Amino acid sequence: MPTFPPTLCFAHPWRDYQARALAEMEAHLDDARLHVVAPPGSGKTVLGLEFMRRLAGPSLVVAPTRTIQSQWAERLRQDFAAGAADWISLDLRQPGLVTITTYQMVDQVMSQPGAEPVLAALRALGVQTLLLDEAHHLKQAWWQSIIDLRKRIEGVHTISLTATPPYDSSAAEWERYIQLCGEIDMEIPVPELVLNGDLCPHVDLLYFEFASPEDLQQRASFQSQINELVADLLHRDSLAGQINKHPWLLDPEAHEADIYAEVEWFSSLLIYLHTRGARLQPELLELLDAEAGELPCFDTEWAQVLLRGIVSKKQRSLWPQDFVRQIEALLKQRGAIERGHVHLLPSHARNRRLMRSATKLRSIEAIVRVERETHGADLRLLVLSDYIYPEFLGTHCERSRNAKSLKLGAVPIFERLRQLGDERVGLLTGSLVIIPASAAGTLLEVCRERGLSSADVRLEVIEALPDYRALTLLRGASRQLVPVMTETFARGAIHILSGTQALLGEGWDAPCINSLIIASNVGSFVSSNQIRGRAIRTNPSSPLKVSKIWHLVTLTGVPHDEPDLDCVRRRLKTFVGPNHREAAIQSGYERLGIPASILTPQQCAQVNDEMQALSANASWIRQAWLGPANAPDWKGLFYRSIQVKGRKLMHYAYLWRTVEAVLYGAALSILGVGFDAFRHMLSGGRGLAVWGMLLLMLLIGLLRIAPDLWRALRLYRQYGLTGVTADRVGRSLFRTMHTLGKFDEDVPEQALTVDRFMGQVSVSLKGGNRMDRHHFATAFLEMMGPIRSPHYLISSVTSARSSYFPVPELLRGSEAERAELLRQAKRLMGNVRLVNCRSREGRRVLLQARACSIFNEWEDAGESLSRWE
Numbered sequence: 032m033p034t035f036p037p038t039l040c041f042a043h044p045w046r047d048y049q050a051r052a053l054a055e056m057e058a059h060l061d062d063a064r065l066h067v068v069a070p071p072g073s074g075k076t077v078l079g080l081e082f083m084r085r086l087a088g089p090s091l092v093v094a095p096t097r098t099i100q101s102q103w104a105e106r107l108r109q110d111f112a113a114g115a116a117d118w119i120s121l122d123l124r125q126p127g128l129v130t131i132t133t134y135q136m137v138d139q140v141m142s143q144p145g146a147e148p149v150l151a152a153l154r155a156l157g158v159q160t161l162l163l164d165e166a167h168h169l170k171q172a173w174w175q176s177i178i179d180l181r182k183r184i185e186g187v188h189t190i191s192l193t194a195t196p197p198y199d200s201s202a203a204e205w206e207r208y209i210q211l212c213g214e215i216d217m218e219i220p221v222p223e224l225v226l227n228g229d230l231c232p233h234v235d236l237l238y239f240e241f242a243s244p245e246d247l248q249q250r251a252s253f254q255s256q257i258n259e260l261v262a263d264l265l266h267r268d269s270l271a272g273q274i275n276k277h278p279w280l281l282d283p284e285a286h287e288a289d290i291y292a293e294v295e296w297f298s299s300l301l302i303y304l305h306t307r308g309a310r311l312q313p314e315l316l317e318l319l320d321a322e323a324g325e326l327p328c329f330d331t332e333w334a335q336v337l338l339r340g341i342v343s344k345k346q347r348s349l350w351p352q353d354f355v356r357q358i359e360a361l362l363k364q365r366g367a368i369e370r371g372h373v374h375l376l377p378s379h380a381r382n383r384r385l386m387r388s389a390t391k392l393r394s395i396e397a398i399v400r401v402e403r404e405t406h407g408a409d410l411r412l413l414v415l416s417d418y419i420y421p422e423f424l425g426t427h428c429e430r431s432r433n434a435k436s437l438k439l440g441a442v443p444i445f446e447r448l449r450q451l452g453d454e455r456v457g458l459l460t461g462s463l464v465i466i467p468a469s470a471a472g473t474l475l476e477v478c479r480e481r482g483l484s485s486a487d488v489r490l491e492v493i494e495a496l497p498d499y500r501a502l503t504l505l506r507g508a509s510r511q512l513v514p515v516m517t518e519t520f521a522r523g524a525i526h527i528l529s530g531t532q533a534l535l536g537e538g539w540d541a542p543c544i545n546s547l548i549i550a551s552n553v554g555s556f557v558s559s560n561q562i563r564g565r566a567i568r569t570n571p572s573s574p575l576k577v578s579k580i581w582h583l584v585t586l587t588g589v590p591h592d593e594p595d596l597d598c599v600r601r602r603l604k605t606f607v608g609p610n611h612r613e614a615a616i617q618s619g620y621e622r623l624g625i626p627a628s629i630l631t632p633q634q635c636a637q638v639n640d641e642m643q644a645l646s647a648n649a650s651w652i653r654q655a656w657l658g659p660a661n662a663p664d665w666k667g668l669f670y671r672s673i674q675v676k677g678r679k680l681m682h683y684a685y686l687w688r689t690v691e692a693v694l695y696g697a698a699l700s701i702l703g704v705g706f707d708a709f710r711h712m713l714s715g716g717r718g719l720a721v722w723g724m725l726l727l728m729l730l731i732g733l734l735r736i737a738p739d740l741w742r743a744l745r746l747y748r749q750y751g752l753t754g755v756t757a758d759r760v761g762r763s764l765f766r767t768m769h770t771l772g773k774f775d776e777d778v779p780e781q782a783l784t785v786d787r788f789m790g791q792v793s794v795s796l797k798g799g800n801r802m803d804r805h806h807f808a809t810a811f812l813e814m815m816g817p818i819r820s821p822h823y824l825i826s827s828v829t830s831a832r833s834s835y836f837p838v839p840e841l842l843r844g845s846e847a848e849r850a851e852l853l854r855q856a857k858r859l860m861g862n863v864r865l866v867n868c869r870s871r872e873g874r875r876v877l878l879q880a881r882a883c884s885i886f887n888e889w890e891d892a893g894e895s896l897s898r899w900e
Contacts, residue, residue, distance in 0.1 A: 321882065
């Protein structure tokens with residue numbers, strides 16, 4: 032088997048976090064997989080090459096694009112092989128000692144009958160390492176081809192590298208991703224890169240605007256139609272009759288497996304009938320481990336679940352076809368079918384108008400004014416949007432500036448900023464590139480330096496914009512368009528650049544950017560991280576660079592109905608940055624210190640003013656990242672906490688409200704009695720009348736607090752104290768891991784902390800090494816997270832309530848590990864048992880557990896947050 036040349040080695044010193052990752056490498060290869068998360072700027076390419084070199088055998092590197100494929104070959108030659116590496120192949124059909132290819136090529140080869148000769152050549156070489164770059168692409172695309180390739184090359188080690196793991200993917204997608212890449216073994220945190228000077232200090236800022244009356248009216252009109260639809264469904268005897276005749280309700284035992292697979296939809300049938308006042312058979316409720324009084328009311332969410340099941344391909348054959356067509360006609364009439372799917376709740380498509388509202392142009396204008404005052408001639412601001420909308424260019428946009436038809440896109444943004452009087456605004460999209468006329472000289476100079484002649488460059492006068500030029504690079508020079516514009520931007524001929532996130536996403540590098548406005552409605556972690564990464568790179572020509580990332584939010588003013596804000600919350604869920612209220616670096620939206628709801632223009636203006644002031648305070652931003660490192664009490668500890676939340680867990684808020692109500696009622700009683708007693712004393716009244724008045728006022732006080740008191744007692748009866756439950760589950764897990772030797776270091780139990788605040792519970796491990804904290808947080812999140820298809824459950828069932836906790840992947844490997852978790856859980860949680868969910872009885876328990884989870888909205892009960900302090 033061929034091996035690497037003995038002279039092959041990295042030509043530069045390793046950064047400290049890179050050296051630590053290399054030292055931990057062997058400890059994570061027990062399953063022949065190594066999964067590394069490393070942000071942009073951390074040098075994950077050279078790390079991957081060193082992992083490959085240490086495995087010391089023929090390797091196959093797979094990259095997402097041909098450009099990145101070439102970058103891998105160039106980095107291997109320059110940083111490891113001193114330029115001489117004729118054993119590198121870029122052709123999968125003719126593999127070499129190191130073969131570098133693309134996911135598209137692997138998919139093309141594996142999907143054709145001629146795959147075997149290629150596989151035979153790889154096996155003959157004795158390929159030892161399969162290195163997957165930007166592994167998040169495997170969430171959906173090319174996944175099966177890579178899985179097949181790995182299976183058909185025996186004994187191969189898989190190294191997966193990514194800056195953006197698909198944290199926000201569906202459960203099925205995440206399971207496929209982890210099946211190939213393995214659990215995350217190493218994660219290089221962003222704060223460490225900033226401290227080492229590999230990323231610049233930066234801050235996330237939000238700017239709010241209220242939606243236009245037209246946008247709000249459209250949403251209100253749709254919601255009114257949906258409310259009418261739900262009310263209509265509840266009064267349809269034909270629907271109730273068809274549900275009563277459904278096979279699952281007529282013979283639940285015979286369809287138990289189907290019910291187990293579709294428990295949410297089965298629940299919607301019972302909830303619909305219960306809300307109509309029907310008496311449900313005990314055996315139906317027994318399947319869900321519920322009583323009729325515990326079923327929620329049939330509302331819009333449950334109506335959506337029910338209707339999706341009726342018109343779905345899976346269930347369609349179980350209903351009379353004329354009945355299904357009637358339901359579909361009803362939904363189409365109400366505008367509740369979108370791309371063949373039922374949407375009663377505001378969907379992404381329906382919220383798109385709100386999220387792309389042209390009111391955000393005002394926000395962009397306000398931000399640009401602040402950033403221009405802060406940076407002056409050093410401003411390098413990038414605005415990224417989703418679409419171009421070229422029809423708004425020039426005079427047409429002037430006429431439509433305040434028109435209802437104006438949309439949020441690259442050209443309208445360019446026009447709005449151009450009309451501010453800034454002559455250094457440029458436009459960069461795939462089909463349209465515009466530069467200020469004043470920037471032409473700099474651009475031509477950049478072109479000459481890149482070997483382009485004047486014949487390769489076309490600058491055309493735009494009739495509607497005499498001070499601007501449309502740029503085209505002719506012939507083969509078109510590939511240099513983005514680099515030429517980037518260098519012109521960096522040299523200051525352009526201060527503000529408007530573009531599309533599709534063009535300037537992954538792979539585009541512009542270290543000069545010091546302000547970024549995300550005018551895109553993208554909410555996924557992968558895409559957001561690629562966009563955001565453009566602004567946080569260090570700039571060698573500006574060592575004190577501080578960068579601002581602005582997120583735009585259009586508000587409805589309706590509590591719990593802010594889709595644009597929800598999009599930004601998802602975006603910030605896994606990004607770390609300075610906490611605006613305390614000295615810590617952490618992930619999540621809450622670190623920005625913004626009120627839970629902004630209901631008035633005054634509140635909106637106040638938050639915007641705070642954000643603008645923070646943007647101008649570069650010293651604070653720098654200090655937030657770098658300052659604590661010099662403080663005597665700086666721990667430099669990076670850990671993950673699991674925040675347990677969800678509406679069903681908010682009983683603390685109910686308990687506090689009850690206390691407030693009691694005090695309020697008591698205060699009213701005392702004041703009332705005092706006033707009446709004083710009045711009776713003046714009128715010669717007797718003490719008996721005073722005591723009678725006292726009892727009456729106390730009775731009124733009790734009646735006032737009765738609803739809140741009942742709600743608090745009911746929630747406690749059903750769920751217990753969330754803080755106590757999270758604490759006991761966390762300690763059971765900790766003691767199990769400690770007893771089984773799952774920690775690399777001796778971690779004291781005092782390192783496990785549980786913080787409670789208004790119904791939310793945060794559990795974290797602040798001891799041990801980085802991997803100890805990572806493994807504990809991952810396992811705890813599995814136990815407190817949504818119940819999907821675990822192999823084993825810890826079940827706690829009492830006469831008052833039922834609780835279910837999945838056994839985490841870390842502890843399900845052997846019977847001894849499961850037995851130890853059960854032993855520790857019994858010590859701390861009382862009467863619990865271990866359930867094998869693959870047995871017949873276990874499937875029934877799992878069905879009940881999932882039903883409990885659905886009824887009580889536990890799908891987002893656990894959330895992982897990163898923190899550095």
